[in-house]
Amino acid sequence: MYISKLKRFFQKNASSLLYGLLAFCLPALIFAGYFISKKGNVLTVDLGQQYVDFLAYYQQKLLHDPSKLIYSFASGLGGSMLGTDSYYLLSPFNLLLLLFPQKLLPQGILLVISCKIGAIGLSAYWVWKQKYHLAREYLLAASLAFALCGFVVANNLNLMWLDSLVLLPWLTRAIDRLLAGQKHHLVLVTFLLWLTNFYTGYMALLFGLLYFLTQLTLSLEKKSRVWAYLKSSFFGSCLAAVSLWPTFLELLAGKTDADISWKLNFQFPPYQLIAKLIDGAYSFNEMSDGLPNIFISSCFALLALLFIFNPRFSKREKLSKGLLLSFLLLSLSFTPLVLLWHLGQFPVWYPARFSFLVSFYALDLALDNLTRQQAFNLKQKLLAAVLGAGVSLYLAINPDKLEFVQQQGQISTGLFILAALLFIVFIYGHHYLASHYALLLVVSEVTVNLIFSLNAISYQENSNYSKFAVNVNQATSYLAKTDPTLYRTEKSFSRSDDDPFTGNYYGITTFNSISNSSTSKLLSSLGYVHNSNSYTNQGGTLLTDAFLGIKYYLEPNYSYDNVSAASRMPYDNLNHRADLNSYYPSKQFPQLSVLTNRQALPLVFASQSQQTKVKFAANNPVLNQQRLWQSLGLSGKLFSQVKSAVKLTNLKVSQTNPLVFKKINTAKAATVTFSFTPQDNDSYYLQLPNGFNFKSASLSVNDIFFDYESRDDQIRLVNVASQRKKTIVKVTFTLTNSTLDLTGLRFWHFDNSLFKAGIKRLKRPSLKLSQSGLKIKSQSFKSQKRLWITTIPYSKNWLVFDNGKLVKSSKYAQSLLAFQLGSGKHRLTLVYLPVSLLVGSLISLLTLAVYLILKKKQLV
Numbered sequence: 001m002y003i004s005k006l007k008r009f010f011q012k013n014a015s016s017l018l019y020g021l022l023a024f025c026l027p028a029l030i031f032a033g034y035f036i037s038k039k040g041n042v043l044t045v046d047l048g049q050q051y052v053d054f055l056a057y058y059q060q061k062l063l064h065d066p067s068k069l070i071y072s073f074a075s076g077l078g079g080s081m082l083g084t085d086s087y088y089l090l091s092p093f094n095l096l097l098l099l100f101p102q103k104l105l106p107q108g109i110l111l112v113i114s115c116k117i118g119a120i121g122l123s124a125y126w127v128w129k130q131k132y133h134l135a136r137e138y139l140l141a142a143s144l145a146f147a148l149c150g151f152v153v154a155n156n157l158n159l160m161w162l163d164s165l166v167l168l169p170w171l172t173r174a175i176d177r178l179l180a181g182q183k184h185h186l187v188l189v190t191f192l193l194w195l196t197n198f199y200t201g202y203m204a205l206l207f208g209l210l211y212f213l214t215q216l217t218l219s220l221e222k223k224s225r226v227w228a229y230l231k232s233s234f235f236g237s238c239l240a241a242v243s244l245w246p247t248f249l250e251l252l253a254g255k256t257d258a259d260i261s262w263k264l265n266f267q268f269p270p271y272q273l274i275a276k277l278i279d280g281a282y283s284f285n286e287m288s289d290g291l292p293n294i295f296i297s298s299c300f301a302l303l304a305l306l307f308i309f310n311p312r313f314s315k316r317e318k319l320s321k322g323l324l325l326s327f328l329l330l331s332l333s334f335t336p337l338v339l340l341w342h343l344g345q346f347p348v349w350y351p352a353r354f355s356f357l358v359s360f361y362a363l364d365l366a367l368d369n370l371t372r373q374q375a376f377n378l379k380q381k382l383l384a385a386v387l388g389a390g391v392s393l394y395l396a397i398n399p400d401k402l403e404f405v406q407q408q409g410q411i412s413t414g415l416f417i418l419a420a421l422l423f424i425v426f427i428y429g430h431h432y433l434a435s436h437y438a439l440l441l442v443v444s445e446v447t448v449n450l451i452f453s454l455n456a457i458s459y460q461e462n463s464n465y466s467k468f469a470v471n472v473n474q475a476t477s478y479l480a481k482t483d484p485t486l487y488r489t490e491k492s493f494s495r496s497d498d499d500p501f502t503g504n505y506y507g508i509t510t511f512n513s514i515s516n517s518s519t520s521k522l523l524s525s526l527g528y529v530h531n532s533n534s535y536t537n538q539g540g541t542l543l544t545d546a547f548l549g550i551k552y553y554l555e556p557n558y559s560y561d562n563v564s565a566a567s568r569m570p571y572d573n574l575n576h577r578a579d580l581n582s583y584y585p586s587k588q589f590p591q592l593s594v595l596t597n598r599q600a601l602p603l604v605f606a607s608q609s610q611q612t613k614v615k616f617a618a619n620n621p622v623l624n625q626q627r628l629w630q631s632l633g634l635s636g637k638l639f640s641q642v643k644s645a646v647k648l649t650n651l652k653v654s655q656t657n658p659l660v661f662k663k664i665n666t667a668k669a670a671t672v673t674f675s676f677t678p679q680d681n682d683s684y685y686l687q688l689p690n691g692f693n694f695k696s697a698s699l700s701v702n703d704i705f706f707d708y709e710s711r712d713d714q715i716r717l718v719n720v721a722s723q724r725k726k727t728i729v730k731v732t733f734t735l736t737n738s739t740l741d742l743t744g745l746r747f748w749h750f751d752n753s754l755f756k757a758g759i760k761r762l763k764r765p766s767l768k769l770s771q772s773g774l775k776i777k778s779q780s781f782k783s784q785k786r787l788w789i790t791t792i793p794y795s796k797n798w799l800v801f802d803n804g805k806l807v808k809s810s811k812y813a814q815s816l817l818a819f820q821l822g823s824g825k826h827r828l829t830l831v832y833l834p835v836s837l838l839v840g841s842l843i844s845l846l847t848l849a850v851y852l853i854l855k856k857k858q859l860v
Contacts, residue, residue, distance in 0.1 A: 016129075019136045023125035026140070027147035028118030030447055031156070034454060035110055041459040042110045045287065046349070047157035048460045050511050053498035054088045056105055056469065059097045060504060067773040071832045073488070074500035076510035076519050076535070077548065078792050082837055083250035083514040086243040091116075091163045091196050102473070102502075103466040109159070116162040121147035127169035128364075131176065132371045137435035141442040142300065142363045148446040150295030151356040153453045154282055158350060164200035165356050167193050171208045172364070178228055179212070179219050186229070187851070187860075190236025195243055203341055203354040205233070207361075210324055217320045231860055238847035245840035250514055266333045267351075273332065274394050275402050277301055279416070279445065280409040280452025287457065290404070292332040292352030296359045297445045298391075298413060299420040299438060302384045303366035306424070309379040312372035321365060328358045348532065375429025384424045388417045409452055416445045465502075467569035468495045471591045472503035475554050478587060479505070479594065486603055486769035486776060487551035490537050492580060493571040497534045508548055509536050518815035519793045524714065526628070527621025531711040538575050538708060539716050542582075542599065542683055542750060543625050543638065546759050548791050551600040553583055557593045576706050579683040579722035582752075599759045602767045604778065604828065606786040606821075608633025614813040619690055619715050622748055628813070632789075634758040642684065642747040644674040644731075651735075659742040666738050673732040674747070682752040684721035686731055689744030690714050697733040697740050715744065767828070778828040783821060790817040792830075801829040 035042050043052055061068040068074075069089070072081050093112050100108035125143035132139065146152075146165070155161060170189050177184035190208075193201035212229055219225055237244070268291060275281060276294050283290070296304075307313055307321065331337035332352050339346065341354040376384075392414050398405045419441050427434045472491075479489065489505040496502075497511035508523070511534035524530045527539040540550075556571045569591050583595035614631045616624045622639045629638055650670040654660035663670045678684055686701075690713045699706045701720045708716075721729045731747075733740060765781045792798065794817045800807040802821060812818035854860045 015136075019129075019140060020122060020125060023140055023143045024118040024122040026144050026443070027121040027446075028114045030148060030443075030450060031117050032110065032114040034450060038459065039462070040107055040110055041462050042113070042157075043106050043460040043462065043465060044157055044457060047109070047159070048465070049496040050498050051088060051157075051159065052105060052109065052465065053496055053501035054084065055094065055097055055109060056102055057501035058089045058094060059100075059102060059105065063098070065773075070834050070837065071774055073486075073506035073771075074504075075512065076516065076793070077508055077523075078506075079516050079519070080246070080250060080795070080797070080834070080836075082243070082246035082834065084512060086198055086247040087514060088160050090243065091160060093119075093163070102469050105469070106462040106465055113156050113159050113162070116159060116166065117147050117152060117156070119166045120152065120162065123166045124169045124360075124363075127173045128367055130173065132367045134367065134371055135435035137439040138367065138370060141435075141439040142367055144439075144446060145296045145300050145442050146360055146363055148450055149356065149359040150276060150281065150293030150449070150453075151359060153295070153450050154287065154293040155350060155353070160197050161200045161353065163196035164193060164204045165360075167196070167201075168204050168207075168356070168360055171204060172211055174232075175208060175212050175215065175229070178232065179215050179225050181221070181225075184232070186232035187236040187239070190233055191239040194237060194240035198240075198244060198247055199343070200353065200356075202343060203357065206341065207328075207354070207357045209233075210327065211361075214320045214324045217316060235847060235851050235860065239844050239851070241840040241843035241847065242837070243840065245843060246834070246836035247514075249836045253516065262339060263335050265335050267335060267338060268333055269400075270330070270333045272400060272402070273329065274391055275398070275400075275405055277391055277413070278395050278405055278409045279412045279449040280406060280456065281404050281449075282453035283404045283456045284458075286404050288349050290351055291402075292355040292358070294332070294355050294358050294362075295449055296362055297420075297442045297449075298388075298416040299423060299441050299445070300363055300366045302387055302417075302420055302424060303369055304362040305387065306376065306380040306384060307365055307369040309377065309383060310369055310373055311377070325358075325361060325365065328361060332358065370428075373429075376424055381425045384421055388421050392417055404456070406452075412445075412448050412452070416441070416448075464570050465495070467567065468499075469502050471569050471589065472499070472505075472554065475587075475589055475592045475594055476503055476505040478589075479552055483551075484770060486771045487600065488549045488603075489552040489554065490540075490545075490550050492553060492555040492575050492577055494536065494573045494575070495570075497536055507537070508550070510534060516793055522813060522815040524712075525616040525621070525624045527625070527715070527717045529708075529711055529714070529716060534711075536711075539621065540577070541625065541685065541717060541719070542579055542752070542755055543629065545597055546599040546601055546755075547628065549600050549603045551597055552586075553580055553595040553597065554592050555580060555595060557588055557591055560588070560590045563590050573709070574707070576701070576704065577719045578724070579719050579750075581723045582683075599756060601759065601762055601791075602769055603792060604767050604769060604776075604788060604790045604830075605762050606765070606783060607631075607789050608761055610787050612787065612810055612812050612818055616813075621715055621717055622685075622687065629758065631813070632758075632762060634761065636751065636754045636758070638751050638755060639685075639748045640751070642676055642749050644676040644747050647673040647675070649673075651740075657741075657743060659745055661735070661740045661742070663735060663738045670735045671732050672735075672740065672742075673730055674745075675728055675730045676747060677726065677728045678721055678724045678749075679726070680752075681723045681725045683719060683750040684724075684729065685748045685750060686718040686720045687744070687746040687748060688716040688718060689742060690716075691741055691743070692716075692745075696737050697735050700732045700734070702730055717748075720747075774832040774834070776828075776830040778826075780825060780827045782825050783823070785823050786821055787812075788819050788821055790830075792817045794818075795832075797833050797835055799831045799833055801831065802826050804829075 069081050069085055093116055096112050097108045121143045124146045125139055128139045167189055174184040174186040174189050178186055193204050216222055272291055276291050281295060331341055347353055395410050395413060423438055427437055488507060490507050497509045500507035513533055515533050520530060520535055523535045526544050529536045529538040580595060583597050585593060586596045587594040611631045614627055626638055650664050650668050651661045651672055652664055661672055693710045694708055720731055765783055767778045770777050789812050794811045794815060798817050800809050800819045807819045809817055809819045
């Protein structure tokens with residue numbers, strides 16, 4: 001019975017299902033086919049340096065330890081994951097990743113992105129099919145143009161944004177049905193937009209408001225429709241409080257530190273948007289600081305504007321729809337509107353992140369225009385011809401010398417504009433295959449645009465990620481089995497700043513758009529290399545390693561000969577630390593060695609003083625580490641300055657500054673070498689001035705090349721010697737420019753004996769901490785009255801219990817959790833209580849209950 005019903009259903013709807021399948025498969029296969037031809041290498045920029053790590057963590061923890069998706073020590077020094085989940089991880093498409101082993105995660109990500117793009121096409125096709133009575137080929141062409149629009153091609157790597165494009169057509173359909181007084185699902189769509197990605201969800205919902213107001217001008221029952229819209233939007237938003245409320249609080253604590261100026265100016269001359277209609281309007285520079293991506297194919301770009309002369313649109317419709325389109329286009333460049341769409345923050349990389357709304361509305365206008373006309377009138381044909389000629393001429397001249405305007409794009413765009421004009425002037429309304437022609441035209445151009453655009457950027461090898469993941473997890477799995485206590489691990493190399501998520505260990509590095517600003521300030525004060533939303537392990541010393549509880553270090557193992565070149569993992573971004581020689585080698589794997597830092601403090605330890613405030617100086621890591629040392633109740637001077645000899649080759653010294661150098665002969669190599677001879681086996685550090693850039697000169701120490709990246713301007717400590725008693729140390733700068741300014745360069749001696757004696761005092765009593773879920777426990781121990789400091793970022797959500805009784809907590813160094821304990825026997829339990837998640841969940845549940853009651857009474 002059920003089989004026969006199913007058979008009749010498919011027979012009745014075979015054609016409709018076929019086109020729906022094509023709407024999904026066409027964009028998905030075009031996109032996936034490109035990357036399959038490139039060996040499936042999909043990782044690039046943030047996808048390869050950030051998102052892949054978050055997705056690896058999601059893959060590891062969702063089923064096996066979901067509490068780590070609430071709070072994790074893999075995120076910097078530790079922090080809530082709720083905002084990160086809400087922004088990066090809540091897409092239901094991510095469940096597909098559970099089908100893949102971690103070493104095949106890049107291939108899984110390619111499948112996820114391809115499925116999202118297919119879903120965008122299917123969603124748009126299905127909604128437009130209900131809305132417009134057109135040949136299905138037109139609808140299929142428009143859905144393909146949206147699924148592979150310029151925004152999607154440029155931002156496919158930002159896969160967490162794509163869910164909003166899947167839901168956007170359903171948002172407009174829900175609004176249309178609400179305005180028509182029909183049953184709608186605006187509550188559900190609003191909820192899903194907030195839930196899957198609050199950022200682009202906000203943009204889509206803001207567009208939804210503007211779309212509603214535009215369509216409202218054509219409605220007769222305005223008051224009741226406004227009330228229905230507001231109720232549905234309110235309930236949908238409150239239902240999403242389970243993710244919105246925790247995210248909102250984390251944004252207040254971190255991201256909103258930015259200084260924003262609301263100036264009445266333009267980001268770029270608006271006419272330059274014309275250039276983004278070219279095929280292949282993309283490059284690495286466009287990714288970082290370019291123009292908005294608004295490509296939708298030449299055919300649909302022209303069709304979208306022809307509604308102006310369509311007599312079947314009333315003057316009111318033309319005005320309201322024209323105003324909305326103009327507002328969206330103006331928003332791409334006018335600074336206050338740019339900030340409005342981006343939640344008051346200028347986007348760092350990936351400009352105009354709401355440009356998909358412009359593409360969608362333009363396509364919607366184009367279809368509306370086609371629906372209302374059997375053929376175009378003379379005015380429309382002339383307008384299309386003028387616009388086509390104007391765009392072609394502008395792209396051919398390229399008056400602003402935009403670097404992404406390439407000859408291949410100029411030629412192909414010119415040909416596609418010509419083909420589009422042929423459709424508008426001679427084919428549409430005059431030939432029964434017009435819709436097939438339009439579909440073929442759009443399929444061809446979006447494919448060409450995708451190839452030209454993605455060929456302009458480079459991609460990482462999937463195998464490099466896989467080799468990194470396998471080898472690092474081998475080492476960290478060993479450590480987890482042999483040492484079940486709570487500690488941190490770091491490496492002398494890095495694949496990305498989010499390596500702890502892929503490597504399944506607790507480090508100190510992070511790269512996250514939602515970051516803890518107080519933690520970032522602490523680490524930057526101590527000398528760690530950072531920028532606005534990331535910090536690395538570069539810049540650490542013996543003191544910071546011990547203070548932060550970095551108990552283990554992973555470093556390359558070059559001594560194992562049985563690893564083939566093809567199997568060897570790349571050791572990227574080497575962090576040269578000579579003082580790692582003083583750490584104990586405890587385990588070797590074929591490609592990695594494990595070192596044990598016996599001076600590492602537990603993540604909770606007793607200070608030798610009652611001081612909680614530490615006044616850090618701006619950009620002075622040596623002074624700040626000394627102040628940190630003293631605040632812990634430890635005396636003595638850890639750092640002392642070392643004199644060095646200077647040798648110049650093809651350089652002369654400035655008369656006003658002995659650390660400013662200029663080439664004598666610009667055609668020849670020029671170097672400046674600083675040398676000194678340690679009188680002990682202690683650690684020695686080079687202080688690089690904050691103005692130094694590794695692009696201005698290369699750095700080598702005893703002929704070992706040090707290659708570091710430059711981020712924000714800051715003084716940096718580089719460990720140049722350890723265990724080098726009576727051995728000369730030569731630090732050489734080789735100029736790549738004609739001048740070199742090293743003002744502020746110094747060499748520092750670190751007193752290892754004083755350091756070890758102080759750490760020994762801080763280890764009494766030494767706690768052994770264990771973690772289970774959101775709880776940390778210690779063994780029983782005795783102590784005098786002490787201030788206990790943790791290297792866990794301060795949060796009111798952390799509750800500290802001593803022998804089962806709640807202890808009042810406070811801040812240490814403006815950022816870390818601390819508390820007082822009296823004399824006696826103690827047993828500590830630290831519990832992380834995600835209050836914002838609980839409050840958000842309560843709001844969502846109450847909203848659901850109220851909504852269901854009102855629904856039953858037919859009040860909503």
